Amino acid sequence: MKELTRRQFGKSAAASAALAGLALPQVSFGQASADSQQFPRGFVWGCATAAYQIEGAVSADGRKPSIWDIFAHTPGKTHNGDTGDVADDSYHLYKEDIRLLKNLGVGGYRLSISWPRIFPHGTWQANQAGLDYYKRVLDELLANGITPYVTLFHWDLPEALPGGWQSRTTAQAFAGYAGYVARELADRVKVFITTNEFSSFTDLGYRTGQFAPGLKLPAAQVNQVRHHGILAHGLGVQAIRANAPSARVGMAENPTVFVPVIEDRENITAAQRATREENAPFLTAVLEGKYPDSYLEREGANAPKIEAGDMKAIGSPLDFVGLNVYAPYYVRADGSPKGYAIEPRQAGYPHMDSPWIVIGPEGMYWAVRLVCDLWHPKAIYITENGCSAEDVVTPAGRIEDTERVMYLRAHLANLRRAIAEGFPVKGYFLWSLLDNFEWADGYSKRFGIHYVDFKTQKRIPKLSAEWYRAAIARNALV
Ligand code: GBH
Numbered sequence: 001m002k003e004l005t006r007r008q009f010g011k012s013a014a015a016s017a018a019l020a021g022l023a024l025p026q027v028s029f030g031q032a033s034a035d036s037q038q039f040p041r042g043f044v045w046g047c048a049t050a051a052y053q054i055e056g057a058v059s060a061d062g063r064k065p066s067i068w069d070i071f072a073h074t075p076g077k078t079h080n081g082d083t084g085d086v087a088d089d090s091y092h093l094y095k096e097d098i099r100l101l102k103n104l105g106v107g108g109y110r111l112s113i114s115w116p117r118i119f120p121h122g123t124w125q126a127n128q129a130g131l132d133y134y135k136r137v138l139d140e141l142l143a144n145g146i147t148p149y150v151t152l153f154h155w156d157l158p159e160a161l162p163g164g165w166q167s168r169t170t171a172q173a174f175a176g177y178a179g180y181v182a183r184e185l186a187d188r189v190k191v192f193i194t195t196n197e198f199s200s201f202t203d204l205g206y207r208t209g210q211f212a213p214g215l216k217l218p219a220a221q222v223n224q225v226r227h228h229g230i231l232a233h234g235l236g237v238q239a240i241r242a243n244a245p246s247a248r249v250g251m252a253e254n255p256t257v258f259v260p261v262i263e264d265r266e267n268i269t270a271a272q273r274a275t276r277e278e279n280a281p282f283l284t285a286v287l288e289g290k291y292p293d294s295y296l297e298r299e300g301a302n303a304p305k306i307e308a309g310d311m312k313a314i315g316s317p318l319d320f321v322g323l324n325v326y327a328p329y330y331v332r333a334d335g336s337p338k339g340y341a342i343e344p345r346q347a348g349y350p351h352m353d354s355p356w357i358v359i360g361p362e363g364m365y366w367a368v369r370l371v372c373d374l375w376h377p378k379a380i381y382i383t384e385n386g387c388s389a390e391d392v393v394t395p396a397g398r399i400e401d402t403e404r405v406m407y408l409r410a411h412l413a414n415l416r417r418a419i420a421e422g423f424p425v426k427g428y429f430l431w432s433l434l435d436n437f438e439w440a441d442g443y444s445k446r447f448g449i450h451y452v453d454f455k456t457q458k459r460i461p462k463l464s465a466e467w468y469r470a471a472i473a474r475n476a477l478v
Pocket of ligand 1: 050053196197200204210254324326355356384431438439447
């Protein structure tokens with residue numbers, strides 16, 4: 001790790017020396033241990049959010065409904081009937097939220113743009129007032145020295161688009177929107193992220209029905225929806241490159257992540273196979289520009305209908321791959337034809353406040369390593385990582401979220417291992433800056449490192465915010 005800076009260590013050593021007169025054993029803080037906690041110079045520390053989860057102001061300045069407005073307002077679809085109508089009111093409080101970012105010392109902020117603010121009817125007629133809002137947000141970020149990482153689609157699809165992701169024209173509409181935004185914001189934004197989490201807006205929206213628009217379609221139609229999702233990404237990449245030639249472009253994906261049960265050759269091979277196979281319709285297709293034959297054979301007559309040029313667009317070269325990492329599966333080698341077996345999640349396996357966030361920090365290391373070994377991306381960003389916690393406010397007004405600190409520290413230790421082994425990880429975006437509208441879970445799950453009192457909109461930094469601030473300041477695990 002030649003790139004590491006030793007300056008921070010020097011400061012800490014001086015501080016402990018100053019305490020040496022006290023009748024306490026000196027805290028050991030040797031050179032070796034300081035180095036082993038360090039991140040590379042230039043590493044981007046950031047936070048992430050998404051438009052519908054934080055903005056509120058759903059009718060402001062010409063915005064029209066997204067499929068999430070409709071879904072959340074449909075009885076029984078979200079916890080407690082919660083909606084994003086107000087959320088964190090970040091639409092109005094964005095300056096305060098940027099102050100929180102500034103206090104943390106982050107270098108980057110991953111935010112998303114609300115498609116229905118820019119094209120309230122999905123396509124055709126752009127809404128200047130919506131665009132102007134984001135110009136104000138971006139200007140505020142830039143004035144504070146924070147680099148924006150802009151996601152174009154984080155699930156708030158304009159309701160007006162007929163058929164939603166069932167329709168191929170939605171992918172084309174996305175490209176039109178992406179190209180327009182890239183052109184209009186190219187002076188302010190140097191990094192664009194097309195879409196967030198293919199499986200979340202396709203499978204959960206159209207197969208399981210947990211997310212908007214809440215459909216449960218048969219396999220052939222689900223595969224077509226998935227195809228339109230990755231096609232939107234591919235056409236989006238082309239449109240962004242045409243309109244903002246100097247911007248860097250990638251996507252944010254949450255592949256199913258596999259940890260080999262034993263770190264040896266056969267189990268690592270099994271994890272690699274599982275990563276490629278289990279992510280076939282999404283990450284594999286995008287990074288190979290082709291669906292694996294095994295996937296097409298498996299789906300048979302239900303396989304997606306592909307038009308000429310689709311796969312070329314889908315496989316458009318990327319400047320980076322963004323990975324959202326929360327919870328892995330464990331996998332082992334076996335004698336089956338595919339060569340791996342995914343371990344069932346045991347009922348007693350520990351998890352964070354959200355039951356789906358089982359604790360598996362090694363997933364962070366293996367996500368990076370396996371994606372790099374399989375596909376050799378130019379760069380990786382961790383575009384999301386974080387967890388929910390109960391976050392009770394103490395009588396003293398504090399939120400002592402030690403379990404979140406544990407979760408983050410363990411994941412960053414594994415990320416650091418990947419970096420130390422030479423994998424090109426350039427930055428990390430913590431999910432999330434603020435407690436917010438957690439989709440189907442409404443306001444019942446808190447992911448922020450700042451607590452939000454949804455009645456008063458007051459923000460309170462949690463212990464995890466203090467911890468993250470210290471990590472950023474030292475560019476190291478703390
Ligand atoms: C990300 O999704 C999203 O990008 C972000 O918007 C979100 O707030 C964040 O993570 C935290 O959830 O209830 O067992 O059926 C993560 C992918 C997809 C994981 C939906 C949870 C529901 C699991 N998520 N999934 S379950």
